[in-house]
Amino acid sequence: MRFLSVLELLLGIVVVGITLFDLFQSVVLPRPAVGRIRLSPWLIRLSWAIWRRFGRLQWENGRREAILGSYGPLALLTLLGAWVLSLVLGYGLVLHSLGSQLSPAPDFGTALYFSGASLLTFGYAGFEAIGVPARIVVLTEGANGLALVALVVSLLFSLYASFQQREVLVITTDASAGAPPSGVTLLENAAALGMGDLLADTFDAWKIWSAQVLDSHLAYPILGYFRSSHDNESWLSSLGAVLDAATLVMTTVEGAPHGHAKLMYGVGTHLVEDLSQVIGPEHDHSVGIERFEFDDARERLSAAGYELRDADLSWERFSKMRSLYAVDLNALARHWEIPPSLWIGDRTLLAAHVAAHARPAH
Numbered sequence: 001m002r003f004l005s006v007l008e009l010l011l012g013i014v015v016v017g018i019t020l021f022d023l024f025q026s027v028v029l030p031r032p033a034v035g036r037i038r039l040s041p042w043l044i045r046l047s048w049a050i051w052r053r054f055g056r057l058q059w060e061n062g063r064r065e066a067i068l069g070s071y072g073p074l075a076l077l078t079l080l081g082a083w084v085l086s087l088v089l090g091y092g093l094v095l096h097s098l099g100s101q102l103s104p105a106p107d108f109g110t111a112l113y114f115s116g117a118s119l120l121t122f123g124y125a126g127f128e129a130i131g132v133p134a135r136i137v138v139l140t141e142g143a144n145g146l147a148l149v150a151l152v153v154s155l156l157f158s159l160y161a162s163f164q165q166r167e168v169l170v171i172t173t174d175a176s177a178g179a180p181p182s183g184v185t186l187l188e189n190a191a192a193l194g195m196g197d198l199l200a201d202t203f204d205a206w207k208i209w210s211a212q213v214l215d216s217h218l219a220y221p222i223l224g225y226f227r228s229s230h231d232n233e234s235w236l237s238s239l240g241a242v243l244d245a246a247t248l249v250m251t252t253v254e255g256a257p258h259g260h261a262k263l264m265y266g267v268g269t270h271l272v273e274d275l276s277q278v279i280g281p282e283h284d285h286s287v288g289i290e291r292f293e294f295d296d297a298r299e300r301l302s303a304a305g306y307e308l309r310d311a312d313l314s315w316e317r318f319s320k321m322r323s324l325y326a327v328d329l330n331a332l333a334r335h336w337e338i339p340p341s342l343w344i345g346d347r348t349l350l351a352a353h354v355a356a357h358a359r360p361a362h
Contacts (some may be wrong), residue, residue, distance in 0.1 A: 005097040012093030019086040020144070026079070027151045029219070039086065040079050043238040044222065047075060051235070052337055068337055072226035074128050076159070077224070080152055087148070091115040091141045101131025119145040156222075162216040163226050169209045170228055170238045178280065179232040180341035183244025184297045187253065191304040199249065203260040206242045210267040214274060221278050224336060242320070243268045244343060251317040252298065254307040269325045276328035279282065279335045287319040288326030289343050294318060
């Protein structure tokens with residue numbers, strides 16, 4: 001019997017330790033979390049896989065987006081509940097193993113109730129810790145409960161502040177890049193409006209935005225599951241559109257702000273590469289589009305009034321530069337089920353389009 005009590009004590013300590021470590025990594029540590037023995041990443045992956053499959057069953061786009069968009073807040077509440085339940089279980093095991101130091105001595109179910117009352121500061125629930133070790137455990141659990149509430153409140157403020165900061169630029173970019181956003185549309189509108197500074201200002205704003213999102217979304221990966229709130233919008237597709245515009249400026253378009261585009265491209269590709277660690281990098285380098293799509297974009301840019309470089313040389317450079325972010329960006333788009341845009345997202349219908357272009361004319 002004593003062996004079982006020791007085993008129960010050790011198991012409870014392990015459960016509490018893993019939970020507090022996960023809480024520290026997820027909320028307190030302002031940098032990407034490390035460690036394989038963590039509760040929240042496994043819970044998020046499992047629940048998102050189930051939720052995403054359910055969302056795919058909805059044929060109507062608005063309903064599907066509403067269901068997928070509710071996942072982020074619900075996942076946050078699920079994490080909070082999981083942390084609370086894990087602490088109640090862990091401390092319940094410890095208190096049950098110290099049953100002789102409690103008055104009256106509880107069974108396991110009663111020990112869990114006592115643990116929950118101590119964690120949530122309801123009081124001692126009709127029990128008294130009469131031994132020093134038991135008193136230390138009860139006081140420690142009560143302190144953990146207060147700390148958990150404080151940390152969760154601060155986490156909510158941090159998450160929603162980061163979410164709102166992220167979405168402001170996404171919404172304003174709609175006016176110039178369209179909805180769904182497109183890098184080609186961004187360049188066309190800049191020419192049509194006669195706003196020579198629009199591209200430079202856009203690249204500078206998205207460079208800063210990319211750095212901010214890189215910091216917040218690596219520290220709090222759950223932010224990636226908070227979807228943009230407007231139809232045909234996604235922060236990820238907006239990022240891809242601006243990256244595509246920057247890549248076109250550096251490889252295809254003459255007389256555009258190449259320096260601003262290069263700086264944005266550097267920070268943006270860094271963001272995509274690091275975000276891909278959330279789902280695992282695919283370690284592949286592909287341009288992500290077909291040559292005829294690039295040629296179509298060139299025709300649109302030429303019609304907009306841009307002076308273009310040689311087509312073959314432009315395609316060679318564009319392919320090389322876009323391959324550094326295209327695969328990871330599309331993998332993230334598929335993982336988060338974002339609405340597809342011109343060159344980003346679900347491209348499963350592309351094969352038929354390619355075949356149609358390859359068919360000889362009669």
